[in-house]
Every structure is written in structure tokens, then in C-alpha cells.
Amino acid sequence: xxxxxxxxxxxxxGWEPKLxxxxxxxxxxxxxxAAGTRRMLYSPCVRIIRFxxxxxxxxxxxxxxxxxxxxxxxxxGCHPGDCHYVSGNLLARRRFAIFKALMDFLGLEPxxxxxxxxxxTEAGKWVxxxxxxxxxxxxxxxxxxxxxxxxxxPPSLNGRSVAPMPQEPLSQVKPxxxxxxxxxxxxxxxxxxxxxxxxxxxxxxxxxxxxxxPIVITNATEANQLIFNEHCVQNLTVYLTSPxxxxxxxxxxxxxxxxxxxxxxxxxxxxxxxEDFRAIAVSCPGVKVNGRWAxxxxxxxxxxxxxxxxxVGSSEPKSTAGADPRxxxxxxIEKWAPAERWNFWMNQFSRCIRCYACRAVCPLCYxxxxxxxxxxxxxxxxxxxxxxxxxxNLFRALHLAGRCIGCDECTRVCPVGIRxxxxxxxxxxxxxxxxxxxxxxxxxxxxxxxxxxxNDPGEFIL
Amino acid sequence: xxxxxxxxxxxxxxxxxxxxxxxxxxxxCEADGLLRFRPIxxxxxxxxxxxxxxxxxxxxxxxxxxxxxxxxFEGGKVNLREEEVLVNDQVGLFLRPCDAAAIKILDTVFLSxxxxxxxxxxxxxxxxxxxxxxxxxxxxxxxxxxLSPTSLEGSDLFLWEEDDRFxxxxxxxxxxxxxxxxxxxxxxxxxxxxxxxxxxxxxxERKEPLTNVGxxxxxxxxxxxxxxxxxxxxxxxxxxxxxxxCHCFDIVDESDAYSGIxxxxxxxxxxxxxxxHASGHNPRPDxxxxxxxxxxxxxxxxLQTFQQNMCVGCGRCSxxxxxxxxxxxxxxxxxxxxxx
Numbered sequence: 001x002x003x004x005x006x007x008x009x010x011x012x013x014g015w016e017p018k019l020x021x022x023x024x025x026x027x028x029x030x031x032x033x034a035a036g037t038r039r040m041l042y043s044p045c046v047r048i049i050r051f052x053x054x055x056x057x058x059x060x061x062x063x064x065x066x067x068x069x070x071x072x073x074x075x076x077g078c079h080p081g082d083c084h085y086v087s088g089n090l091l092a093r094r095r096f097a098i099f100k101a102l103m104d105f106l107g108l109e110p111x112x113x114x115x116x117x118x119x120x121t122e123a124g125k126w127v128x129x130x131x132x133x134x135x136x137x138x139x140x141x142x143x144x145x146x147x148x149x150x151x152x153x154p155p156s157l158n159g160r161s162v163a164p165m166p167q168e169p170l171s172q173v174k175p176x177x178x179x180x181x182x183x184x185x186x187x188x189x190x191x192x193x194x195x196x197x198x199x200x201x202x203x204x205x206x207x208x209x210x211x212x213x214p215i216v217i218t219n220a221t222e223a224n225q226l227i228f229n230e231h232c233v234q235n236l237t238v239y240l241t242s243p244x245x246x247x248x249x250x251x252x253x254x255x256x257x258x259x260x261x262x263x264x265x266x267x268x269x270x271x272x273x274x275e276d277f278r279a280i281a282v283s284c285p286g287v288k289v290n291g292r293w294a295x296x297x298x299x300x301x302x303x304x305x306x307x308x309x310x311x312v313g314s315s316e317p318k319s320t321a322g323a324d325p326r327x328x329x330x331x332x333i334e335k336w337a338p339a340e341r342w343n344f345w346m347n348q349f350s351r352c353i354r355c356y357a358c359r360a361v362c363p364l365c366y367x368x369x370x371x372x373x374x375x376x377x378x379x380x381x382x383x384x385x386x387x388x389x390x391x392x393n394l395f396r397a398l399h400l401a402g403r404c405i406g407c408d409e410c411t412r413v414c415p416v417g418i419r420x421x422x423x424x425x426x427x428x429x430x431x432x433x434x435x436x437x438x439x440x441x442x443x444x445x446x447x448x449x450x451x452x453x454x455n456d457p458g459e460f461i462l
Numbered sequence: 463x464x465x466x467x468x469x470x471x472x473x474x475x476x477x478x479x480x481x482x483x484x485x486x487x488x489x490x491c492e493a494d495g496l497l498r499f500r501p502i503x504x505x506x507x508x509x510x511x512x513x514x515x516x517x518x519x520x521x522x523x524x525x526x527x528x529x530x531x532x533x534x535f536e537g538g539k540v541n542l543r544e545e546e547v548l549v550n551d552q553v554g555l556f557l558r559p560c561d562a563a564a565i566k567i568l569d570t571v572f573l574s575x576x577x578x579x580x581x582x583x584x585x586x587x588x589x590x591x592x593x594x595x596x597x598x599x600x601x602x603x604x605x606x607x608x609l610s611p612t613s614l615e616g617s618d619l620f621l622w623e624e625d626d627r628f629x630x631x632x633x634x635x636x637x638x639x640x641x642x643x644x645x646x647x648x649x650x651x652x653x654x655x656x657x658x659x660x661x662x663x664x665x666x667e668r669k670e671p672l673t674n675v676g677x678x679x680x681x682x683x684x685x686x687x688x689x690x691x692x693x694x695x696x697x698x699x700x701x702x703x704x705x706x707x708c709h710c711f712d713i714v715d716e717s718d719a720y721s722g723i724x725x726x727x728x729x730x731x732x733x734x735x736x737x738x739h740a741s742g743h744n745p746r747p748d749x750x751x752x753x754x755x756x757x758x759x760x761x762x763x764x765l766q767t768f769q770q771n772m773c774v775g776c777g778r779c780s781x782x783x784x785x786x787x788x789x790x791x792x793x794x795x796x797x798x799x800x801x802x
Binding site for chain 1 (some may be wrong): 517698728732
């Protein structure tokens with residue numbers, strides 16, 4: 001992609017907006033061509049880049065354009081039903097709906113990112129779309145991108161204490177609730193290992209620094225090392241795709257209700273075979289992070305998740321479920337002006353040190369290699385400067401949209417406290433609202449961004 | 463060794479005097495729930511907790527991202543520009559003894575012949591003021607690596623909290639010069655030798671020596687134990703990035719059609735990409751072999767090259783590991799002394 005000059009000419013008098021248009025070869029490109037052959041006049045501020053299909057336009061390209069100094073991006077392709085490849089534009093519609101929701105949440109002004117359907121005959125519509133976009137950009141002025149600068153102190157979420165969800169409901173949880181589960185779990189693990197139903201059991205053991213730590217038990221006599229208590233916070237399903245665990249199949253894996261949902265994701269995406277593991281579902285009253293009930297536990301109404309080969313303890317739904325305090329935080333952020341949101345998130349991302357712990361603990365981040373580790377071309381700058389950090393955090397979030405089951409491990413381990421949970425949850429809410437889909441329920445349905453419905457909402461498309 | 467006393471309430475005055483003398487004061491402070499060394503003016507912003515500051519001081523000597531030079535194409539010419547310009551003297555205030563000792567280890571790496579110019583420049587402008595630990599936290603294991611809550615390694619001034627004042631030990635000339643900036647704040651004082659101070663050392667539990675395990679660990683290179691201890695490593699960079707002594711980096715060129723930079727970024731031996739060859743072969747093919755590298759580098763290879771361990775027992779890697787891998791226990795387990 002051609003680099004767009006950024007520095008001096010952006011601040012000079014007579015600034016002109018730069019609109020990058022990613023268009024499909026078959027419809028919009030032909031429409032733009034028609035506008036040309038009919039000698040129709042329209043803004044020269046648009047730079048057209050031709051693609052075989054809107055389905056080929058990865059949000060990476062859009063991010064790249066902004067990174068390199070575009071003031072706005074327009075994606076345009078065939079009307080639904082007109083796709084040269086039958087459904088490329090319908091898949092793209094889902095992807096862009098989520099991408100736009102993410103960029104809105106982060107605080108990119110909505111006018112900077114537009115989508116349109118323009119057919120080969122709609123030369124007039126093309127002219128109208130381009131002119132209206134350019135005018136909108138002219139009103140907004142130069143983009144706050146290329147991201148790479150911070151402006152002023154960010155707005156604050158005022159600490160977590162303002163959240164209207166106190167922790168009372170879970171205060172009824174007693175240590176006994178865990179102890180009963182723990183002793184049953186040991187018995188079960190012993191039996192499974194003794195009868196050879198599993199080669200190993202992956203569960204929680206006592207860590208030397210009081211935390212719970214993942215342990216692997218291969219001998220029935222070691223089953224008493226397994227523990228279950230409020231510190232058992234890790235999502236152990238992350239190890240199912242690890243090469244170091246392949247020789248231990250079939251593996252008994254201890255899962256809480258939330259962790260069990262990621263098993264659904266792994267099965268859905270064909271990353272593990274059903275016969276490779278036995279899900280040992282422990283009845284979970286809730287877990288604590290830094291001495292507080294984890295946010296995800298406050299709204300959890302299940303003790304046992306969707307995939308359970310063996311159930312340890314009660315499978316009664318929980319009566320303690322309340323609202324998720326993150327929803328309040330998300331609403332707070334959405335009330336801010338785009339510039340404030342942008343400032344908040346840029347400040348968050350500026351701390352990222354690229355330890356990739358968010359990726360390492362995520363059971364659904366299994367790609368080998370991850371796109372962040374590919375360097376031909378280098379889609380995501382590896383440097384922990386703001387530009388690279390924004391790219392990384394954007395794509396981590398996008399790749400998990402519709403797949404994240406909300407175990408919040410990424411947020412728990414982040415050494416610099418980036419609120420990835422808010423982004424994940426915001427996108428989950430968007431996926432639920434638009435596509436009526438909730439991840440971690442049914443392994444037989446495709447993930448929402450790998451499929452489409454002809455009547456998906458497209459209200460954001462010009 | 464010279465000893466002074468400094469009233470706690472005068473620390474602000476001292477900081478003001480240091481700033482007036484053109485020095486930048488870096489101290490642990492909290493912003494957005496994150497505890498980190500930051501340049502500060504206001505002494506009330508200082509947040510000193512028991513144990514080391516979660517984010518080590520390392521970032522000020524060896525930043526996560528450092529531009530080495532930049533260039534621009536203009537009118538058919540390439541304009542090359544050196545990037546590093548550091549004018550201020552810096553004072554690192556309230557480092558813990560482990561962090562100060564870690565800087566000495568970094569010095570060994572970056573100042574050995576030939577010295578690293580970028581590090582050397584920052585280091586020569588830095589004076590280290592250490593605060594001895596009156597209290598240890600459960601993850602601490604400095605006695606196991608030959609240090610203590612009162613060790614002076616790497617410090618220029620060493621402070622000890624005593625009621626409403628600090629005992630100030632002058633460890634180096636550089637440290638004495640900080641006192642001379644505002645001599646009226648410091649009264650000549652008396653105190654025991656630092657190793658006689660009432661430190662928490664006798665009560666610390668993690669002090670089984672890890673200082674002479676190099677050969678034994680190297681003998682285990684092919685052992686199956688690594689699979690056992692390294693299997694649960696997830697391959698993130700938290701241990702290396704929060705380690706005050708880890709110093710591996712990656713040189714990266716970033717450019718577009720008009721300009722570019724060459725920079726050096728932190729890197730970590732737990733990443734598969736760290737050892738991936740262009741051919742696709744990876745000599746450290748799995749996480750246990752990468753974890754082995756981490757342990758051996760700290761306790762065997764570095765010892766061989768520089769006659770010291772590359773670990774100061776701060777315990778950050780163990781405390782912040784997403785899956786609770788505790789390097790102290792693991793080395794003990796490997797050397798057959800203790801089972802978790």
C-alpha cells in the first residue's frame with residue numbers, strides 16, 4: 001500500500017482530507033469507472049485501492065491506512081445478492097459491523113470509517129458517497145491518527161468502587177462449598193487414573209506462594225495433590241492445544257463453568273478432538289482475584305458449564321447472579337465524547353509492554369504462529385510504541401470477537417493493567433445484539449464471524 | 463562509610479534541592495493502579511510498599527523501546543539522525559537493595575568491553591538511592607542468591623527507615639555528592655554497620671542457597687525433569703519483562719516510503735520467535751526447552767561467564783507468573799533439595 005505523507009503537509013494551510021477507498025473490483029470499482037467515463041466531477045481527495053471482493057478486505061488494511069496518515073477510510077462493494085463470489089460481501093458485512101463497533105468504542109469518530117454498497121451502474125451514488133465522506137472529513141479536520149501521540153490526561157473511570165454492583169451476593173459463599181468439591185474431585189481423579197480412562201489429570205495444586213497453580217497428575221496416588229478453592233482462577237483449557245500436553249491424551253482437565261465454555265470454542269474450531277480430553281467439571285461458587293470476587297463471577301448463574309463429562313458437586317444454577325459491573329463501566333465510557341474515549345484507550349495501550357501474556361493465557365489464541373509474529377509483511381509493528389501497541393491490542397480484540405467466552409484471564413494477568421475485559425465484553429455485547437449469538441454454548445454451530453445471514457443488519461452501510 | 467540522618471519530612475526539600483540542581487528524581491508512584499518508577503516533583507506521590515516495586519527500575523536504563531537512529535529521504539538524500547539525547551542527571555529514589563544489585567548485573571553486561579553507548583550514557587547520569595527493607599514479602603528470596611534486605615550492592619546511597627528519620631549511608635562518592643547538594647538537611651549520625659541493622663533476614667523462609675547450582679543444572683540439560691517443571695509455562699514474557707536483570711533485546715527496522723527508524727526492543731527467551739531460524743527450524747522447539755534456557759542462563763551460563771548469578775531474588779517472576787511458576791522452588795526441585 002502506498003504510504004501517505006503525514007507530517008508537514010497535514011499542518012500546512014489548505015489541508016485537504018485524505019480518504020482511502022477500499023473497493024471491490026466487480027461493483028464499486030466499475031461504478032467509479034463509470035463515473036469517470038461519464039465525466040462526472042467529484043472530490044479528488046479519494047484514493048482508490050482495488051480488491052477482488054470486500055470479503056478480502058481485512059480490517060488490518062484499514063488500520064494500516066490510518067496508521068500511515070489517512071483521515072478517513074471508505075469500504076465499498078456489491079449490494080447483498082450481487083457478490084461475484086456469492087457471499088463475500090455478506091461475510092464482510094458482519095466483520096465490518098464488529099470492526100466499526102470496536103473503533104467507535106475506542107473513540108474513532110464514526111464519520112472516519114464508512115461502508116457503502118455501490119453497484120457497477122451506480123456512478124451517481126459513488127460520486128455522492130465520496131463527496132459526502134470528504135465533506136464530513138473536512139468538517140472533522142485532520143485525524144487524531146496516525147496514532148502515536150498522546151494528548152493530555154485521560155478521563156478516569158473513577159475507580160471501581162463507584163460501580164453499582166457490590167459483592168454481597170457472593171459473600172454467602174463459604175469455604176465448605178469448595179472443600180466438598182475438592183475431596184470428591186480427588187476421588188474422581190484417582191478413579192479415572194486408576195482405571196486408565198485418562199492418561200493424566202490437569203488440575204489445580206497448591207502453589208509455593210499460596211496461589212493455586214496448574215499441576216499435572218499422572219499417578220492415581222498423587223490425586224490428593226489436587227485442590228479446589230477460591231484461588232483456582234486459571235483457565236486450564238489453554239493447555240489442550242499445547243504441544244507439551246499432546247502425549248498426555250486423553251487428558252482429564254478440571255474446568256469451572258466459564259472454562260468449560262472455551263472447550264466449546266476449541267471443538268467448534270476443530271482444535272481438539274472430543275476423545276482427546278475428559279472435562280472434569282467442578283461445581284464453582286466463584287473465584288477471587290487480588291482478594292476480590294472476579295468480575296465475571298458476579299453475573300455468573302451456572303455452577304457447571306456446557307461441556308462436562310464428570311460433574312463434581314452440585315449442578316444447580318446459582319441464585320447469586322447479579323449484573324456485571326463492567327456493563328456500568330462500558331456505559332460510562334460510551335457516554336464520553338469520541339476524543340475522550342480515544343484518549344482513555346490510547347493511554348491504556350501506551351502502557352503495553354508486549355509481553356503477550358494476554359495471548360498466552362487465552363485458550364482461543366492458539367494460532368501457530370500468531371499474526372503478531374509474522375514478519376513478511378510485518379502487519380503488526382513489534383515495537384512497544386503506541387502505534388505498535390494499538391495495532392496489537394486492536395487485532396487481539398478483533399480476532400476474539402464472537403469467540404471470547406469471557407474468562408478474563410487476559411485482564412487478570414496483564415502486568416500493566418490494560419482493561420482488555422471491557423473491550424472483549426463490548427464486542428460480545430455487539431455480537432449478541434447483532435447476530436443473536438452467545439459464544440461457548442453449542443459446538444455444532446460455526447463462529448459468528450465465519451458465517452452470515454442474508455438479513456443481517458446493515459444499518460451502518462451507506 | 464559516612465553516615466547521616468535525614469528527617470522524613472525533609473525528603474521533599476531534598477527532592478526540591480536535587481531538582482534545583484538540575485536532576486530528575488525517579489521514584490515509585492502509583493498512576494491508574496499501576497506502581498512504577500516515574501519522574502516526580504511531589505513527595506506525597508511516592509508509593510513505597512513492602513517488597514520491590516512491581517515494575518523494576520530497569521526501564522530507565524534499558525527502555526522497552528529505544529530508537530537507535532532515524533532517517534528520512536529528502537530530495538534524493540538520506541538524512542541520518544542519532545536519536546538519544548539525555549541531558550538531565552537522574553536520581554533513582556527508593557529502589558530496593560535487590561533492584562540496586564540488579565543494576566550492577568546490567569552494568570556487567572552492558573558496560574563490558576565494548577560498552578553499549580546508549581546504556582552507558584544513561585547509566586553515567588544515574589545515582590541510585592536505595593531503601594533497605596524493614597519487611598520482606600513472601601515472594602522474596604534475596605538471601606538465596608547471596609544478597610540481603612540490607613545489601614549495598616549497586617547503591618550509591620543506602621537509606622534505612624528509623625521512626626521519623628532515615629539513616630543515610632554513603633556508599634559511593636556519587637552518593638555523597640547527592641548529600642552535598644543540600645548539606646544542611648543531613649546531620650552527621652551514627653548507626654550500626656548495614657548488615658547489623660534489624661532487617662527481616664532471620665525471618666525470611668526462602669534462603670536455601672541457589673548460588674552454586676550451575677554445574678548441577680547443566681548436568682541436567684537432557685533430563686526429563688524440564689518437561690515436568692516447564693510444561694505449564696505458557697510462553698508469555700512477564701517473567702523476563704518484569705525481571706530487573708533480564709536484558710535480551712531485538713533489533714528492529716521500521717520504515718515507510720519516506721522515513722524509518724532502527725530500534726531495539728525488549729525480547730524474551732520464552733517466545734518461540736526468539737530462536738526461530740529463517741529455515742523454519744527452531745532449536746528450542748517447545749516451552750520446556752525455553753524455560754530451561756531461562757533457568758540455565760540465570761544460574762549457570764551467566765555464572766560461567768561473569769562469575770555471578772543473574773538473579774537477585776526479587777521474586778517478581780514468581781509473583782506475577784500467570785500460572786504461579788516459582789523459580790526458587792523450581793531450582794530447588796531440579797537440584798533435588800525440596801519438593802513443592
